[in-house]
Amino acid sequence: MSQKVVPRIFLSIPGEWKFKLVVQNEKKDTIRVSKVENVEVWFPDPLEIEAALSDDMYEAWNETLEDASEMGRREKSFWIYAVAKNGEVSVQRDEIKDGPWIMNCDETAHTDFTAPEIISPLDPLDEAWYPIGFFHTHTPLTYCPPEAHRGVGFSGGDIQAVGAHGIAFYLL
Numbered sequence: 001m002s003q004k005v006v007p008r009i010f011l012s013i014p015g016e017w018k019f020k021l022v023v024q025n026e027k028k029d030t031i032r033v034s035k036v037e038n039v040e041v042w043f044p045d046p047l048e049i050e051a052a053l054s055d056d057m058y059e060a061w062n063e064t065l066e067d068a069s070e071m072g073r074r075e076k077s078f079w080i081y082a083v084a085k086n087g088e089v090s091v092q093r094d095e096i097k098d099g100p101w102i103m104n105c106d107e108t109a110h111t112d113f114t115a116p117e118i119i120s121p122l123d124p125l126d127e128a129w130y131p132i133g134f135f136h137t138h139t140p141l142t143y144c145p146p147e148a149h150r151g152v153g154f155s156g157g158d159i160q161a162v163g164a165h166g167i168a169f170y171l172l
């Protein structure tokens with residue numbers, strides 16, 4: 001006797017998943033194993049992430065400008081999350097964090113890159129938070145003498161961190 005079983009699987013966790021079904025009869029003398037099915041759950045698109053958080057990115061940038069003075073400067077950063085809830089995925093951030101104060105113009109500002117919190121519920125329909133990106137600002141050199149300079153864009157350290165984490169990076 002053969003019976004076709006169509007499992008209904010709800011997935012709210014981004015990633016590439018492999019599923020197989022293992023079924024045992026009541027006498028426990030027969031086990032059936034299905035073939036492996038590949039299921040891909042998409043991350044939000046980088047442009048989607050940017051659109052969802054562009055106000056927040058400018059807020060962090062404005063805070064960076066406000067903090068810069070003759071006395072010092074510091075970077076701002078936040079982690080970007082895919083939040084899965086009720087079968088919908090949205091883009092959220094955690095709080096804007098301050099990097100350490102940099103008091104002299106010879107030093108490069110940097111930011112705290114501590115690994116973010118992951119909330120992975122046992123029930124896949126509960127709210128889940130997965131880090132998908134990291135945003136940080138670079139400080140303006142307005143209050144530094146003209147000979148203090150650095151390249152525009154990602155620093156060497158930034159590029160290394162991207163490689164280590166394999167996530168989207170945003171810079172302002």
Ligand SMILES: [Zn+2]
Pocket residue numbers: 136137138154155158
């Ligand atoms: Zn950087």
